[in-house]
Amino acid sequence: QVVATFSPLAYMAESIGGDRVSVSSMVPYNTELHSWQPAPQDIIRADDADVILYNGGPADHWLVDDVLPAVNDAGKVIVNTTLGVSYIAGGEEGGTDPHTWLSPGRAMVQARNVYHALCEADPEGEEYFTERFGALNATLASLDEQYRSLNNATVSGVIVSHSALGYVAYDYNFS
Numbered sequence: 001q002v003v004a005t006f007s008p009l010a011y012m013a014e015s016i017g018g019d020r021v022s023v024s025s026m027v028p029y030n031t032e033l034h035s036w037q038p039a040p041q042d043i044i045r046a047d048d049a050d051v052i053l054y055n056g057g058p059a060d061h062w063l064v065d066d067v068l069p070a071v072n073d074a075g076k077v078i079v080n081t082t083l084g085v086s087y088i089a090g091g092e093e094g095g096t097d098p099h100t101w102l103s104p105g106r107a108m109v110q111a112r113n114v115y116h117a118l119c120e121a122d123p124e125g126e127e128y129f130t131e132r133f134g135a136l137n138a139t140l141a142s143l144d145e146q147y148r149s150l151n152n153a154t155v156s157g158v159i160v161s162h163s164a165l166g167y168v169a170y171d172y173n174f175s
Contacts, residue, residue: 002118003049005060006033008101009081012114013053015136020125021051021118026063033059038067047071051121053114056082059098079117081110090166103167104143111136147172 002023004010010025017023024045027036046052046067054063068078085106090097100106115133119126151173158165158174168174 001049002051002053003046004053005055005063008107009053009055009110009114012081012107012111012136013051013118016111016115016129016132017118017125018128018132020122020128026067027060036062038062043067043070050076051117052076052078053081053117054079055098055100055110056080056085057087057096057098057100059100077117077121079113081113082106083113084109088166088170090163097163097166099164100167102164103171104140104147105171106167108137108140108144111140150174 002010002013002017002021004013004023004025006027007025007029010023013021013023026038026042026045027033043066046063047070052063052068052071054060082100085100087096087100089095101110111133115129118129122129147168
């Protein structure tokens, strides 16, 4: 049983874990992450999980502040998937930008952390997870290369409705 705080991490866990995992996302798909709050059933779901994945930083502080203190962590693998990812300034309040997963290079680090969590929780599945992690990593590496190729593009600007692409702009020198 894997519980991820939100859909990008659930996608990584499903991609790597395949048939060996059952994955749920605490924040439902198509739900505004910035205003969502956990309910008692989310705490119960986290308490029943074998693996809990979260983004770290300001994206899901509610997990660290509200959910984890209420969960029995004995025997659980609880992973901040942004370990090894450096943050940049940004975000709604001018603090740390939480949108690390949107940059393929940083998402590769997060996927590696998910992979290690699944291997720790289910060592017998390591060979299976390794193959599936390789496929996800190849997809992310391809996206990384495609973003890098945009440095040669003639487009002078991109307009977005949310400040979520700070890592993409930073990592791929879009200014």
